[in-house]
Amino acid sequence: MVSLFPLVPPKTMLTSFHSSPSSTIFKTLKPPKPSLSPKTLILTCTGKPSPKPKSRATMNAPKPTSKNRRKPSYGTSRRSVIKKTFKQEQVMFTTPVSDDPLVAIIGGGMSGLMCALNLEKRGVRSTVFDTGMHGLGGRMGTRIIDPHPLVFDHAAQFFTVSDSWFAELVDCWLEKGLVQEWQGVIGELDIGGRFVPLPSSPPRYVGVNGMRPLADSLLSETCMVNVVRPCWISKLEPFNGMWHLSENGKPRGEFDAVVIAHNGKCANRLLASSGLPLIARQMKRLELSSMWALLAAFEDPLPIPGGTSFEGAFVKGIDSVSWMANNTKKLLHSQSNGPHCWTFFSTAAYGKQNKVPQENIPTATAERVKAGMLGGVEAALGLPKGSLTKPFYTRVQLWGAALPTNTPGTPCIFDPHGRAGICGDWLVGSSLESAALSGMTLANHIADYFETGGARPEEFAIGLDNEFQPLEGHDIGQFPGLESKKEINEAQAYQLAS
Numbered sequence: 259m260v261s262l263f264p265l266v267p268p269k270t271m272l273t274s275f276h277s278s279p280s281s282t283i284f285k286t287l288k289p290p291k292p293s294l295s296p297k298t299l300i301l302t303c304t305g306k307p308s309p310k311p312k313s314r315a316t317m318n319a320p321k322p323t324s325k326n327r328r329k330p331s332y333g334t335s336r337r338s339v340i341k342k343t344f345k346q347e348q349v350m351f352t353t354p355v356s357d358d359p360l361v362a363i364i365g366g367g368m369s370g371l372m373c374a375l376n377l378e379k380r381g382v383r384s385t386v387f388d389t390g391m392h393g394l395g396g397r398m399g400t401r402i403i404d405p406h407p408l409v410f411d412h413a414a415q416f417f418t419v420s421d422s423w424f425a426e427l428v429d430c431w432l433e434k435g436l437v438q439e440w441q442g443v444i445g446e447l448d449i450g451g452r453f454v455p456l457p458s459s460p461p462r463y464v465g466v467n468g469m470r471p472l473a474d475s476l477l478s479e480t481c482m483v484n485v486v487r488p489c490w491i492s493k494l495e496p497f498n499g500m501w502h503l504s505e506n507g508k509p510r511g512e513f514d515a516v517v518i519a520h521n522g523k524c525a526n527r528l529l530a531s532s533g534l535p536l537i538a539r540q541m542k543r544l545e546l547s548s549m550w551a552l553l554a555a556f557e558d559p560l561p562i563p564g565g566t567s568f569e570g571a572f573v574k575g576i577d578s579v580s581w582m583a584n585n586t587k588k589l590l591h592s593q594s595n596g597p598h599c600w601t602f603f604s605t606a607a608y609g610k611q612n613k614v615p616q617e618n619i620p621t622a623t624a625e626r627v628k629a630g631m632l633g634g635v636e637a638a639l640g641l642p643k644g645s646l647t648k649p650f651y652t653r654v655q656l657w658g659a660a661l662p663t664n665t666p667g668t669p670c671i672f673d674p675h676g677r678a679g680i681c682g683d684w685l686v687g688s689s690l691e692s693a694a695l696s697g698m699t700l701a702n703h704i705a706d707y708f709e710t711g712g713a714r715p716e717e718f719a720i721g722l723d724n725e726f727q728p729l730e731g732h733d734i735g736q737f738p739g740l741e742s743k744k745e746i747n748e749a750q751a752y753q754l755a756s
């Protein structure tokens with residue numbers, strides 16, 4: 259098993275980590291030499307005035323020959339994206355970094371938000387772009403359905419804390435009333451209704467009103483972060499020493515550096531023609547699981563045999579369900595009659611078997627998945643087939659790019675020549691904690707790089723060559739510190755089903 263934060267220093271090193279986290283982390287690594295493949299074309303972006311932006315390919319590139327000629331169009335299939343990635347030129351910014359640099363952060367999930375927050379702490383301005391229609395947060399989604407209201411965390415459910423840097427941050431959120439400890443019982447539920455509670459330590463945390471409100475409030479006290487939402491950045495172009503961003507042809511500003519704080523197909527497409535082949539190559543190595551989510555509201559409490567009212571359970575032995583949680587109890591602390599809002603997630607295997615385009619789920623598939631998952635809930639609870647009361651509200655959603663299954667094991671990736679970095683959960687794990695640490699680390703790394711004025715780029719290359727390793731954890735990610743079933747005192751187990 260890959261250790262969770264292989265590059266985060268042990269506690270004894272944390273004092274220096276706090277003062278300059280990135281430099282401590284990176285001293286333990288040998289910064290890889292910028293290894294541009296021999297076939298990679300290099301484009302120097304100097305910032306000399308030019309009357310009118312030309313395309314990157316024509317700015318400084320060698321004359322097209324039969325060998326280096328770029329194809330006019332690559333389409334968007336995975337295959338064509340890969341092909342294009344290997345052919346693109348490497349951008350080399352050579353102008354000194356401005357005294358008051360501005361960073362574009364593409365993605366407003368936990369990692370992008372933490373990156374923005376920590377850039378501000380280092381005196382660096384940023385703009386966060388995010389596609390979210392309802393708010394920031396990405397995979398920290400919460401759905402509130404009026405007029406009841408029904409509340410569902412429909413991706414991240416809760417988190418634990420293992421890193422002391424993250425612990426400080428969580429203490430601060432607790433003080434501000436942004437997060438709270440989840441006191442409800444959670445455990446492992448085996449097919450047939452055998453429930454084994456997990457020990458109450460380590461503490462589990464949830465957003466006070468769900469995960470999305472937490473994301474939306476993280477930047478509330480900042481003054482150097484601009485948020486642009488909803489906005490889908492579709493193009494990155496280096497020109498005159500700056501990155502030019504656009505959304506379907508609409509200019510979205512010029513920036514001294516860019517941060518890719520999202521992953522998956524969208525990031526592969528964006529990077530495929532950006533002039534960042536090394537970053538694009540690492541992104542493309544990432545593999546992601548797919549998972550179905552079923553949000554369901556019931557008039558009555560779920561008939562949990564044995565009288566235990568657990569609030570969350572990792573479900574074992576059932577393909578269609580890997581996790582179930584009672585949002586009403588978790589978020590509203592309601593012990594009563596009201597509607598009972600549950601989030602159910604499938605296993606990754608079930609997600610793969612039933613994969614469809616997530617933007618366009620066929621009704622028949624949605625119905626089949628809903629029935630399959632509700633059947634799984636029945637089986638998990640040890641209820642007779644067909645006995646589960648129908649929920650009065652359901653919503654089925656596919657997380658097509660749910661969780662990373664491999665990792666390069668580096669807290670962030672940075673290409674100093676291209677002045678571009680990547681942060682995200684997948685760089686060290688598959689949890690909110692890993693996403694937060696990645697964003698914080700990249701921010702500090704970029705701020706350190708800016709302090710040199712970009713003068714010694716070779717010292718700041720990080721993660722560009724790391725090999726990927728498989729990532730372990732639950733289907734819904736990692737919960738550092740949470741005991742695995744093997745370590746639970748079996749004496750605590752009790753049979754719920756009669």
Ligand SMILES: Cc1cc2nc3c(=O)[nH]c(=O)nc-3n(C[C@H](O)[C@H](O)[C@H](O)COP(=O)(O)OP(=O)(O)OC[C@H]3O[C@@H](n4cnc5c(N)ncnc54)[C@H](O)[C@@H]3O)c2cc1C
Binds near residue numbers: 370387397492683735
């Ligand atoms: C079903 C599910 C359950 C989970 N449960 C838990 C859990 O209980 N505990 C836990 O710790 N973790 C959990 N996770 C994992 C956790 O949600 C992630 O690790 C974390 O949220 C990742 O944050 P991120 O910033 O790396 O990426 P994301 O949250 O994915 O953020 C990326 C953002 O970038 C935006 N974006 C993408 N492309 C563009 C573009 N071109 N322009 C602008 N914006 C763009 C996206 O819309 C998104 O908002 C779960 C994940 C899933 C899918």
